[in-house]
Amino acid sequence: MIALVAVALFTNTTQVESIAVAGAFLWAATGGGVEEYALPGGDRRRLYTTLDGLPSNLVLRVWHDGSLHVRTAGAACVLGRDRFDCAPAPPLARELPAPGQRYRGARETGRIAWGRHLIVATSEGVFLDGRRLTPEGQVCGNQISALAAYDGRVWAGSFDQGLCVLEGGAWRTPRTPFGMVNDLCPTPRGLYVAAAEGLFLTRDGRTFRREWRVRQRGANRLAASHRWLLVTTPASLYAVRLEGRDIVKRFRRPGGSTALQAVALNGAEIWLASEDRGIIRMRGQKFEIFDKAAGLPSSWMVDVAPSRDGGIWAATLRDGAVELGRDGQLRAALRPDAWGLRLYRDGERVLFGTQQGLEGAGPTALPNPHVHALLRTGDVLWIGTEGGLVQQLSR
Amino acid sequence: MSRLAATKRGRFTYIESPEVIEQRVGRLFEQIESPALVGLSLEARGATLIRTYPRSLPDLSAGDDLLIATRVMGASGSTLELVVHGTLAGRQVSFPVSVALPEAALHPWAGRVWARSRIDDALEEIALGGDRPELRDEVVELGVAYNLVTPYTSFLAVPASELSEQQASTLAEMRQQRARALAADEDAAVLSRRNMPPGDPMLTVDAPQDALQVTAYFPFGLVKDLKWDAGLRKWSLRFLVPLGVADGEYEAVVVIVKRDRTVEFARASYVIDSKAPDFEVDAARGVTGVHLRVIASEPSRRAVAALADDPRRRVELSSSDGRVFEGDLPANGRVRVVVSDLARNETSREVDPR
Numbered sequence: 001m002i003a004l005v006a007v008a009l010f011t012n013t014t015q016v017e018s019i020a021v022a023g024a025f026l027w028a029a030t031g032g033g034v035e036e037y038a039l040p041g042g043d044r045r046r047l048y049t050t051l052d053g054l055p056s057n058l059v060l061r062v063w064h065d066g067s068l069h070v071r072t073a074g075a076a077c078v079l080g081r082d083r084f085d086c087a088p089a090p091p092l093a094r095e096l097p098a099p100g101q102r103y104r105g106a107r108e109t110g111r112i113a114w115g116r117h118l119i120v121a122t123s124e125g126v127f128l129d130g131r132r133l134t135p136e137g138q139v140c141g142n143q144i145s146a147l148a149a150y151d152g153r154v155w156a157g158s159f160d161q162g163l164c165v166l167e168g169g170a171w172r173t174p175r176t177p178f179g180m181v182n183d184l185c186p187t188p189r190g191l192y193v194a195a196a197e198g199l200f201l202t203r204d205g206r207t208f209r210r211e212w213r214v215r216q217r218g219a220n221r222l223a224a225s226h227r228w229l230l231v232t233t234p235a236s237l238y239a240v241r242l243e244g245r246d247i248v249k250r251f252r253r254p255g256g257s258t259a260l261q262a263v264a265l266n267g268a269e270i271w272l273a274s275e276d277r278g279i280i281r282m283r284g285q286k287f288e289i290f291d292k293a294a295g296l297p298s299s300w301m302v303d304v305a306p307s308r309d310g311g312i313w314a315a316t317l318r319d320g321a322v323e324l325g326r327d328g329q330l331r332a333a334l335r336p337d338a339w340g341l342r343l344y345r346d347g348e349r350v351l352f353g354t355q356q357g358l359e360g361a362g363p364t365a366l367p368n369p370h371v372h373a374l375l376r377t378g379d380v381l382w383i384g385t386e387g388g389l390v391q392q393l394s395r
Numbered sequence: 396m397s398r399l400a401a402t403k404r405g406r407f408t409y410i411e412s413p414e415v416i417e418q419r420v421g422r423l424f425e426q427i428e429s430p431a432l433v434g435l436s437l438e439a440r441g442a443t444l445i446r447t448y449p450r451s452l453p454d455l456s457a458g459d460d461l462l463i464a465t466r467v468m469g470a471s472g473s474t475l476e477l478v479v480h481g482t483l484a485g486r487q488v489s490f491p492v493s494v495a496l497p498e499a500a501l502h503p504w505a506g507r508v509w510a511r512s513r514i515d516d517a518l519e520e521i522a523l524g525g526d527r528p529e530l531r532d533e534v535v536e537l538g539v540a541y542n543l544v545t546p547y548t549s550f551l552a553v554p555a556s557e558l559s560e561q562q563a564s565t566l567a568e569m570r571q572q573r574a575r576a577l578a579a580d581e582d583a584a585v586l587s588r589r590n591m592p593p594g595d596p597m598l599t600v601d602a603p604q605d606a607l608q609v610t611a612y613f614p615f616g617l618v619k620d621l622k623w624d625a626g627l628r629k630w631s632l633r634f635l636v637p638l639g640v641a642d643g644e645y646e647a648v649v650v651i652v653k654r655d656r657t658v659e660f661a662r663a664s665y666v667i668d669s670k671a672p673d674f675e676v677d678a679a680r681g682v683t684g685v686h687l688r689v690i691a692s693e694p695s696r697r698a699v700a701a702l703a704d705d706p707r708r709r710v711e712l713s714s715s716d717g718r719v720f721e722g723d724l725p726a727n728g729r730v731r732v733v734v735s736d737l738a739r740n741e742t743s744r745e746v747d748p749r
Contacts, residue, residue: 073616097612097648099658107610107620123620143635159595160622160633179622180633196597196633197626217626275739276697292743293699293733294706300739317592339638355638386635 007365009049010139010171011057011388012161016121019110022064026119026133028126029059031142032388034070034084035126035134040117042133050367050387053077053084057142057367057387060092103127137170144384147375148184150191151205154377156389157181163193165205174206185222187229189242194219199231199238213248214238221262221303223270230270232260237272237282255280255287266306269326271314273301279314279324288328290314296322297336305343305350307331313350315340321352321359335359344374346381358383366390431456432481432488440476442469442496448512452479464512469496510541518545584611584649584661590737592669593636600630600649600661608652614645621649640667668738674698676732678748684725685748689732691718696735703729703745 011032018029025045026037033049049057054070054077061071068079076089101108106124113119120127125134141158148155154166160180164173180196190203192211199211199219216233223230224242231238235258241247254260259275270282278291278299291299297319305313311325313334320336321343334352342353352359353371361381368387375382383390435452437444447465455461469475472495479490514537517530531547538545587597600621602609609621609630615637621630649661673692678685678700689698689712698720701709705726712720724730733743 091616094614094616095612095618097610097650097660099650099652100608100610102608107608107618159635197624276735288707291699291733292741293701293709293731295703295731299733299735299741 007051008391009051009367009388010391011047011049011367012138012140012142013047013134014125014138015123016126016134017059017109018061018063019112019119019121019126020062020064020068021112021114021119022068026114026126026128027062027064027068028121028134029062029070031058032138033057034059034062037126037128037133039114040128042128042131044133044135048079048084051365052082053086055086137172139171139389140164140173142388143372143386144389145372146181146184146194147373147382147384147389148186148191149375149377150184150186153205154375154382155184155191155205156384157184157193157195157373159372159386174208176200176208177210178208182219183221185224185229187224187242188226189229192222192224192229192231194222194231211240213240220260223263223265225265230263230265232263232272234259236260237263237270251282254282255289261301262303264304264306264312266312267310269310271304271306271312273304273314275300275302275317279304279312281312281328290324290328296330297333302340303343305345307350308348313343313345313352315343315352315354320354321350341370341372342374344376346374346376353383361394364390364392431459432483435461435479435481437463438478438480439467440478441473442467442475444468446509446513446516448509448516450516455481462508464509466509467496471496507541507543510537511543513537514543514545584647584663586647586663586665589664590666590668591636592738592740593638593640593667595633595635596665598632598634598647598649598663599624599627600632600651600663602630602649602651602659602661603653604628605654606630606651607654607656608650610650612648612650614647615640636665636667642667642669666738668736668740671740671742672734672736674732674734674742674744676744676746678730678732678746680727680748681723684723684727685730686723687712687721687730687732689720689734691720691734691736693736694718695720696737696739698732698734700724700730700732702726703731706731 013030013032013035015031016028020027024039026039028035033047035044036046038045048054055075056072059070059072063069070077071092073091074088075086077084077086103120103122106122108120108122110121117129125132139156141161143159144156145159146157155163157163158181162173162176162179163181164171178195178197178200181193183194185192190201193200196218198217199214200208201211202208214231218233220232227241227243229240229242235253237251237254239249254272255277257274257277257280260272261275262273264271272280274280277289278296279301281288290296298316300317301314302317303315307313307323309325311323313321313323315321318339320338321334321340322330323332325331335354339355341355344351349360351361351374353374355370357366357369358364358371366385368385370386371383373384379393381392381394433454437452444465444467467475475494475496477492481488514534517534521530534545535547584598584600598611600609604623611621611632612618617634619632619634621632624631644664644666646662646664651659651661672695675690677688687700694717698712699709700712708726710722710724712722714720729745729747731743731745733741735741
């Protein structure tokens with residue numbers, strides 16, 4: 001049994017949905033929790049998150065009527081001594097489509113005149129008299145879709161806000177030619193980034209070049225051995241040689257699939273997860289299909305991870321995860337009611353990130369139940385969710 | 396001058412400031428001295444072209460583009476063959492292209508391109524022959540329908556509060572016309588998948604790169620700005636359709652505020668479908684195996700039949716309409732049939748051949 005302790009949570013508060021002022025305090029409801037700033041200086045005093053009683057880090061409204069109230073999509077909360085107390089609440093009224101006010105190029109979401117000062121909330125942070133208060137050094141997004149350890153540091157890829165690296169306790173977000181990160185893969189050649197905009201490589205973490213031989217945009221997932229990097233795009237599997245001669249092989253529509261998702265290596269075998277052909281095993285140049293017609297619960301697979309005995313774990317879209325042995329026979333099933341997102345081989349065990357939480361890691365306090373990315377660095381388990389990045393010490 | 400140049404297969408070059416005279420004139424001489432493709436004409440077979448612009452095709456030199464905008468009259472489903480004829484280095488050359496005429500416009504920007512060309516032509520007519528009411532009305536209607544600013548529709552860019560009652564009334568009437576015209580432009584905003592279970596599709600929107608705002612409003616409450624994608628040359632956004640959204644057809648509305656402050660709305664509809672399809676299957680034993688006929692209850696993507704105890708022996712059933720699938724499995728025994736609908740929901744059923 002693994003015990004998970006000492007939680008740290010990283011969120012991003014750039015997207016501000018609403019602001020309120022009372023006395024000499026400013027509160028901002030953001031995509032990464034509720035911020036409290038002291039006025040008129042504008043120093044951030046506190047960030048309230050799910051660790052402080054909020055049911056979600058995506059906070060949509062904030063107001064002050066003697067007490068501080070906030071709304072999330074499904075709850076109404078009031079700040080007590082040090083924590084929020086929350087109760088279920090009906091959904092908020094939808095915002096009607098209309099041209100909006102822009103402030104410094106960003107969508108304005110709130111504006112308050114405080115004495116002679118002007119406070120503006122935007123989709124790019126909160127501003128006091130034109131000065132941005134939202135702190136720098138935050139994780140690059142609240143939905144973390146990929147994690148990797150490269151060059152002695154932890155890298156996080158976000159759903160639509162690019163890539164960032166943890167350096168000296170703060171996150172640095174380099175300028176990148178991509179925004180929508182699907183996967184990260186450290187190799188001796190550098191850190192590869194699979195993004196909706198294509199496959200990219202960085203050696204220094206600051207400059208990124210596109211690997212143009214992977215022609216399609218929409219690089220989905222990556223896997224690497226010592227010699228090869230494997231890349232999936234929707235309709236092709238690419239093999240990029242990492243050492244020796246510079247070779248790129250392309251396998252079009254492997255197993256007939258035009259909707260490839262993930263790739264994993266186990267020994268000499270390559271396993272693919274696809275939306276339309278289930279699990280595809282590549283042996284030599286031949287492809288074998290394991291899908292619903294073969295008796296599996298689904299043909300829609302979202303991820304694969306090697307199992308201990310040379311077989312494969314596969315996560316389905318909404319029928320849990322299954323384990324196939326090397327012989328292709330179904331060995332085990334996990335959480336058959338879960339919507340699968342990510343599998344991660346953690347030593348001898350496999351962790352299963354789902355839309356209903358994390359399986360296989362014991363009790364975990366997650367800011368959001370949708371687990372998209374996992375990474376082990378020593379005693380620390382990093383868990384990327386749709387509501388922030390969790391750092392948990394496990395022993 | 397533009398009309399004169401076009402009529403005589405010449406070139407009209409507008410020099411907007413003295414600083415660029417040398418550059419523009421130099422380019423003009425280069426083009427005149429080395430025409431690559433001359434004597435161009437356009438031939439259409441299988442349909443009729445009307446109001447084709449430019450009225451006469453210019454000679455082309457290396458690096459030139461030629462954009463032809465026209466309206467096509469022809470039966471949907473028929474094939475239009477377009478051939479550009481010309482002379483290249485003294486030899487007659489032809490560039491044919493075939494186009495299957497769809498029932499409705501596939502690309503909303505195509506109508507806009509033609510409208511811009513038609514407006515320019517009508518404005519030239521007015522400049523040459525004087526203000527004619529029918530031409531002016533056409534310019535106004537096209538300008539409003541496609542949100543193009545013209546000398547007669549400059550009030551589109553004026554805040555509503557500054558319009559006179561008459562202008563406001565005209566604008567309201569014309570916006571109704573425009574809404575009708577744009578009804579055919581449903582794919583100005585498109586999703587990477589239309590039918591899906593909850594997931595993370597991509598929304599792309601055709602809007603100018605210099606737009607001031609491109610914001611999507613989703614029916615489940617999400618409001619998000621799109622970003623310019625230099626690779627796609629479109630605005631794009633990735634979003635999540637959360638679990639728990641009820642099955643049904645939904646529409647995301649995109650607000651586009653252009654540089655000139657005009658506002659457009661684009662819509663992208665999508666279907667959340669999490670229910671597995673139903674189907675009937677008939678399996679008849681034959682001499683060489685099992686003949687399968689599957690009738691799906693909804694339009695479906697795919698039907699596969701496999702031997703239940705050896706699923707490597709399988710057949711992909713074929714269909715011409717997505718409802719009825721047929722095929723022969725060259726084996727005998729219990730058969731497992733799987734049907735996938737458009738959202739890739741699946742149903743599996745095992746049958747013993749009769």
